[in-house]
Amino acid sequence: xxxxxxxxxxxxxxxxxxxxxxxxxxxxxxxxxxxxxxxxxxxxxxxxxxxxxxxxxxxxxxxxxxxxxxxxxxxxxxxxxxxxxxxxxxxxxxxxxxxxxxxxxxxxxxxxxxxxxxxxxxxxxxxxxxxxxxxxxxxxxxxxxxxxxxxxxxxxxxxxxxxxxxxxxxxxxxxxxxxxxxxxxxxxxxxxxxxxxxxxxxxxxxxxx
Amino acid sequence: xxxxxxxxxxxxxxxxxxxxxxxxxxxxxxxxxxxxxxxxxxxxxxxxxxxxxxxxxxxxxxxxxxxxxxxxxxxxxxxxxxxxxxxxxxxxxxxxxxxxxxxxxxxxxxxxxxxxxxxxxxxxxxxxxxxxxxxxxxxxxxxxxxxxxxxxxxxxxxxxxxxxxxxxxxxxxxxxxxxxxxxxxxxxxxxxxxxxxxxxxxxxxxxxxxxxxxxxxxxxxxxxxxxxxxxxxxxxxxxxxxxxxxxxxxxxxxxxxxxxxxxxxxxxxxxxxxxxxxxxxxxxxxxxxx
Numbered sequence: 001x002x003x004x005x006x007x008x009x010x011x012x013x014x015x016x017x018x019x020x021x022x023x024x025x026x027x028x029x030x031x032x033x034x035x036x037x038x039x040x041x042x043x044x045x046x047x048x049x050x051x052x053x054x055x056x057x058x059x060x061x062x063x064x065x066x067x068x069x070x071x072x073x074x075x076x077x078x079x080x081x082x083x084x085x086x087x088x089x090x091x092x093x094x095x096x097x098x099x100x101x102x103x104x105x106x107x108x109x110x111x112x113x114x115x116x117x118x119x120x121x122x123x124x125x126x127x128x129x130x131x132x133x134x135x136x137x138x139x140x141x142x143x144x145x146x147x148x149x150x151x152x153x154x155x156x157x158x159x160x161x162x163x164x165x166x167x168x169x170x171x172x173x174x175x176x177x178x179x180x181x182x183x184x185x186x187x188x189x190x191x192x193x194x195x196x197x198x199x200x201x202x203x204x205x206x207x208x209x
Numbered sequence: 210x211x212x213x214x215x216x217x218x219x220x221x222x223x224x225x226x227x228x229x230x231x232x233x234x235x236x237x238x239x240x241x242x243x244x245x246x247x248x249x250x251x252x253x254x255x256x257x258x259x260x261x262x263x264x265x266x267x268x269x270x271x272x273x274x275x276x277x278x279x280x281x282x283x284x285x286x287x288x289x290x291x292x293x294x295x296x297x298x299x300x301x302x303x304x305x306x307x308x309x310x311x312x313x314x315x316x317x318x319x320x321x322x323x324x325x326x327x328x329x330x331x332x333x334x335x336x337x338x339x340x341x342x343x344x345x346x347x348x349x350x351x352x353x354x355x356x357x358x359x360x361x362x363x364x365x366x367x368x369x370x371x372x373x374x375x376x377x378x379x380x381x382x383x384x385x386x387x388x389x390x391x392x393x394x395x396x397x398x399x400x401x402x403x404x405x406x407x408x409x410x411x412x413x414x415x416x417x418x419x420x421x422x423x424x425x426x427x428x429x430x431x432x433x434x435x436x437x438x439x440x441x442x443x444x445x446x447x448x449x450x451x452x453x454x455x456x457x458x459x460x461x462x463x464x465x466x467x468x469x470x471x472x473x474x475x476x477x478x479x480x481x482x483x484x485x486x487x488x489x490x491x492x493x494x495x496x497x498x499x
Contacts, residue, residue: 041305095260
């Protein structure tokens with residue numbers, strides 16, 4: 001059994017969803033607790049069976065919160081290796097929304113035995129900012145220093161706010177700052193604006209130096 | 210003028226096109242899976258393409274304020290290559306997804322046995338997944354191909370109202386209309402159909418029911434703005450704004466809404482979206498309210 005932190009507490013999510021959608025979520029979650037290998041079948045239709053769009057009072061989307069809870073239900077019944085296999089399959093055949101939900105679920109898994117760095121790197125190769133942002137959540141602690149720095153730079157490049165990057169304060173190092181400085185210099189030389197997040201990162205690091 | 214292009218291959222188009230389409234009033238579209246010009250040689254080539262239709266292209270369209278949907282299928286031309294036909298086994302994964310609003314493009318290219326097998330199998334999938342079917346009619350022997358298409362659709366048990374037979378012309382519209390299927394017209398610069406011939410067909414038929422007008426723009430000589438040009442030709446011929454809205458916006462929503470998988474719920478507020486169409490919920494997946 002692997003614990004998965006939810007995006008939204010179960011009761012609050014159900015209240016927001018309303019009785020019909022909450023009932024559909026309960027039904028899917030209990031199915032997965034009994035048959036976790038059904039995750040790939042239930043994931044694609046999860047949004048249309050429940051809800052889609054911003055969830056009032058939270059920073060999350062309804063379909064993300066629902067899908068992360070589905071992952072948690074499946075994870076309650078299997079070990080890390082089996083969960084990883086399921087998530088890889090769901091991600092591989094998922095549309096962008098499903099892929100994002102897998103990445104968000106990974107961000108809620110503290111067990112170090114679950115390492116889906118390969119999925120994060122796949123997401124970071126895309127130019128879909130929703131995937132890039134989700135890839136730089138807490139699970140990115142498993143990325144190598146090299147890959148993590150390039151992930152941060154990709155966020156700056158594609159306009160993903162650095163507030164989306166987990167552990168930025170503790171993990172930013174001199175090499176990341178040097179990379180961001182070169183990026184900022186290149187932008188300045190071209191007469192193009194330097195993203196505010198880059199400026200903030202550079203000023204913070206110089207004040208600490 | 211708000212426009213829903215029910216058949217356009219955006220993978221083959223540039224961001225300039227997205228900008229021009231938005232400026233012309235296009236707010237939603239359907240991109241059918243089709244032949245890319247260069248024949249594929251393996252199943253993986255299809256799955257990467259399908260992944261792009263439900264991934265990158267959807268994101269790209271969204272950046273330009275356009276809601277992107279797609280249809281998924283093994284196209285008729287490549288149904289003839291045994292290296293590709295195993296793709297039929299992976300279609301169910303994609304047909305379950307949000308935003309996948311039909312099985313298509315299916316149908317005939319050269320009227321072979323292999324095409325007929327793939328066509329029949331995919332009509333079965335449409336029934337199984339409760340999806341509409343988008344049927345391409347051949348460039349050569351369009352009349353014969355359309356006739357056989359209608360026979361196979363009827364034999365499959367799919368409801369006529371769940372089928373659009375596309376790329377019609379003056380000679381093929383009649384039988385499709387009589388069969389009760391939806392009629393698709395691809396407005397091209399110089400081949401399949403042009404705006405004025407389209408207007409003439411609408412005038413002659415006297416009803417706007419079950420009519421879809423698309424640009425079918427792709428990697429060939431084509432124009433994504435010919436939907437708009439058709440709307441203008443309709444107005445010039447005396448059709449009302451409401452008639453144009455019916456053909457270019459409400460009809461595609463009625464047809465593809467039957468899938469329950471349209472994703473128009475987060476479009477910009479400037480377009481008035483009706484949450485129900487004739488009492489049926491189109492935008493499945495209610496908004497979370499609190």
